[in-house]
Amino acid sequence: MELTCPNCHSDLEPSSGMAHCSGCQRDFTVSARCPECHQPLEVLKACGAVDYFCQHGHGLISKKRVAFSLT
Ligand SMILES: [Zn+2]
Ligand SMILES: [Zn+2]
Numbered sequence: 475m476e477l478t479c480p481n482c483h484s485d486l487e488p489s490s491g492m493a494h495c496s497g498c499q500r501d502f503t504v505s506a507r508c509p510e511c512h513q514p515l516e517v518l519k520a521c522g523a524v525d526y527f528c529q530h531g532h533g534l535i536s537k538k539r540v541a542f543s544l545t
Pocket of ligand 2: 508509510511512513528529530531532
């Protein structure tokens with residue numbers, strides 16, 4: 475899943491619900507959505523790791539499968 479800055483189209487690195495653009499020094503809010511039902515995922519934080527959980531029957535979603543979108 476690739477996210478790009480809507481202003482300068484650089485690649486963004488989503489982390490902890492935010493993505494920082496080093497090109498234009500802006501922070502964007504990122505929402506994690508289920509790749510199956512596109513509902514927002516619950517974010518579970520444990521020991522520095524982040525898990526994503528779909529409350530609509532799809533269970534734990536690995537970070538690679540999460541559909542991030544800018545809000
Ligand atoms: Zn940018
Ligand atoms: Zn789901």
